Amino acid sequence: MSNYTMPVLVDPPAAAPRTVYTVASGDLRPAANVTGWPTQQRLEADLADAVTALGWRTRRAHPVDAGAGHGFIDSQRAGIEVFQGIPVDAPLVVVEAVWQYSHHVLAGLRAHRGPILLVANWSGEFPGLVGLLNLAGSLTKAGVRYSALWSEDFTDEWARDGLKAWLETGEVVHDESHVRDLPPLPPDPEVALGVALARQLRRRPAVVGVFDEGCMGMYNAIIDDELLNPLGIYKERLSQSALVAEMSRVSDAEAHAVRAWLDAAGMTFHTGTDEATELTDAQLHSQFKMYVAALRIADDFGLDAVGIQYQQGLKDTVPASDLAEGLLNDVSRPPVTSRDGTRELYAGRALPHFNEVDEGVAVDSLVTNRIWTAMGMDPATTLHDIRWGESYGTDFVWVFEISGSVPASHNGGYDRSYSMRQPPMYFPLGGGTLSGVSRPGEIVWSRIFIMDGVLHADLGRGTVVELPAAETRRRLRATTPQWPIMHAVLHGVGRDQLMARHKANHVNVVYADDAPAADRALRVKAAMLDAMGVRVHLCGDVAL
Numbered sequence: 001m002s003n004y005t006m007p008v009l010v011d012p013p014a015a016a017p018r019t020v021y022t023v024a025s026g027d028l029r030p031a032a033n034v035t036g037w038p039t040q041q042r043l044e045a046d047l048a049d050a051v052t053a054l055g056w057r058t059r060r061a062h063p064v065d066a067g068a069g070h071g072f073i074d075s076q077r078a079g080i081e082v083f084q085g086i087p088v089d090a091p092l093v094v095v096e097a098v099w100q101y102s103h104h105v106l107a108g109l110r111a112h113r114g115p116i117l118l119v120a121n122w123s124g125e126f127p128g129l130v131g132l133l134n135l136a137g138s139l140t141k142a143g144v145r146y147s148a149l150w151s152e153d154f155t156d157e158w159a160r161d162g163l164k165a166w167l168e169t170g171e172v173v174h175d176e177s178h179v180r181d182l183p184p185l186p187p188d189p190e191v192a193l194g195v196a197l198a199r200q201l202r203r204r205p206a207v208v209g210v211f212d213e214g215c216m217g218m219y220n221a222i223i224d225d226e227l228l229n230p231l232g233i234y235k236e237r238l239s240q241s242a243l244v245a246e247m248s249r250v251s252d253a254e255a256h257a258v259r260a261w262l263d264a265a266g267m268t269f270h271t272g273t274d275e276a277t278e279l280t281d282a283q284l285h286s287q288f289k290m291y292v293a294a295l296r297i298a299d300d301f302g303l304d305a306v307g308i309q310y311q312q313g314l315k316d317t318v319p320a321s322d323l324a325e326g327l328l329n330d331v332s333r334p335p336v337t338s339r340d341g342t343r344e345l346y347a348g349r350a351l352p353h354f355n356e357v358d359e360g361v362a363v364d365s366l367v368t369n370r371i372w373t374a375m376g377m378d379p380a381t382t383l384h385d386i387r388w389g390e391s392y393g394t395d396f397v398w399v400f401e402i403s404g405s406v407p408a409s410h411n412g413g414y415d416r417s418y419s420m421r422q423p424p425m426y427f428p429l430g431g432g433t434l435s436g437v438s439r440p441g442e443i444v445w446s447r448i449f450i451m452d453g454v455l456h457a458d459l460g461r462g463t464v465v466e467l468p469a470a471e472t473r474r475r476l477r478a479t480t481p482q483w484p485i486m487h488a489v490l491h492g493v494g495r496d497q498l499m500a501r502h503k504a505n506h507v508n509v510v511y512a513d514d515a516p517a518a519d520r521a522l523r524v525k526a527a528m529l530d531a532m533g534v535r536v537h538l539c540g541d542v543a544l
């Protein structure tokens with residue numbers, strides 16, 4: 001017998017028969033949780049009805065916090081405590097109608113032994129589908145088995161059948177026949193270019209600047225150095241506070257010059273005077289200082305790409321980073337000089353920016369920038385959230401919608417781009433977007449992700465279509481009207497196939513000059529990623 005104070009371990013309760021436990025992971029920002037709560041309640045009720053109809057019942061594993069005004073798990077600690085009370089072998093559903101931080105539930109899901117199902121409502125109102133996809137990518141990286149389902153209200157046969165299968169077998173098997181491994185590529189000029197660019201990267205590594213790693217619980221978007229460095233890519237870890245310090249050194253005249261350049265280029269700023277709800281000139285002025293500051297820091301560290309996470313910390317300090325991010329991603333952008341005014345920084349070049357410091361996007365945008373530049377095409381690339389979608393005519397048209405900015409060339413230029421105040425629910429200090437409707441054209445889409453401890457890439461082709469203005473407005477109103485939208489039709493990939501396979505909330509897109517050029521560029525990209533050691537998969541109709 002010792003005098004040591006031994007910890008008292010409390011065993012989790014035993015599972016109740018034919019009972020499905022549910023949890024709801026939420027945002028960190030109270031305003032987002034409160035705003036999304038009624039929709040979440042509806043989804044939970046729809047799911048409960050479907051489960052009950054199959055002879056089971058649901059039990060919410062954590063209470064609603066009446067004081068807070070919602071029932072979401074809103075921190076990692078809260079999630080750990082909730083899982084103390086969940087039987088480890090019970091069937092567990094993570095129910096998501098909103099954007100959620102995956103790390104809130106990661107610890108619990110890693111330790112859970114029963115079957116796990118992720119569900120979201122097929123709706124664009126809040127980014128619930130985006131939240132589901134992030135959790136799917138995060139669990140894939142963590143090596144945790146899960147299934148996933150999505151439905152408008154869980155009354156349709158497809159969702160009911162999926163739910164039944166999960167209750168009976170512990171898994172839902174989706175059709176992923178659209179995915180195939182990259183076959184050996186015949187030697188040709190595209191393959192030669194891809195291999196040469198991969199060798200160049202390994203010989204002279206690139207540096208990507210990361211302003212505060214790990215955004216909004218996106219565990220999937222953190223790529224360890226051990227996986228990244230062998231590609232020839234190294235991280236420069238930077239602090240967002242250094243960005244704010246550098247912003248304070250940018251003169252008012254320099255910020256005015258950025259605004260004057262954009263005004264002359266024809267960009268529209270929807271401004272007002274109420275700081276709490278409208279975009280103001282003062283917010284824009286701060287954003288232009290951020291744009292200049294980011295380029296100066298990038299120059300100091302010799303960066304090849306940069307990511308600003310913004311959402312934590314910086315959102316309470318300065319207006320949104322999005323406008324700066326969209327500008328950086330375009331070859332055509334307001335000129336910025338070194339502090340002494342003697343050198344134009346990154347003259348005539350885009351500095352790829354990976355929104356929300358998504359490091360899968362960092363690798364992708366760097367690779368894309370090099371290939372598209374070598375092929376003489378516009379290298380402007382961006383990520384989008386896979387937000388939602390609906391059929392239009394005979395096509396399924398996705399709403400790809402990033403939470404703030406695209407390069408203006410995607411909208412067809414600055415004169416077709418506009419800036420709106422970021423929604424107060426997520427962005428208390430405002431700031432403008434770089435928005436627009438992505439122009440019609442041929443794209444290559446992609447995602448780099450971690451699975452089984454190694455890097456993988458999914459590549460596919462798509463077409464951005466033009467929809468009637470009324471349909472675009474309807475889609476914007478059904479989602480977040482302030483954000484940039486792309487009407488994307490993916491070649492040979494169905495709605496449920498993409499949802500089942502995609503291991504991230506984000507998808508990368510880049511335009512090519514025409515369809516044959518897009519096919520060629522995809523071949524270069526496949527060859528380059530393959531030569532870098534990434535496992536490449538082709539999705540849907542891809543002409544190799």
Ligand SMILES: C[C@H](O)[C@@H](O)[C@@H](O)C(=O)CO
Pocket residue numbers: 099127130356385402403426505506
């Ligand atoms: C502001 C919001 O939280 C967004 O950042 C979120 O919905 C995402 O974009 C996730 O990718």
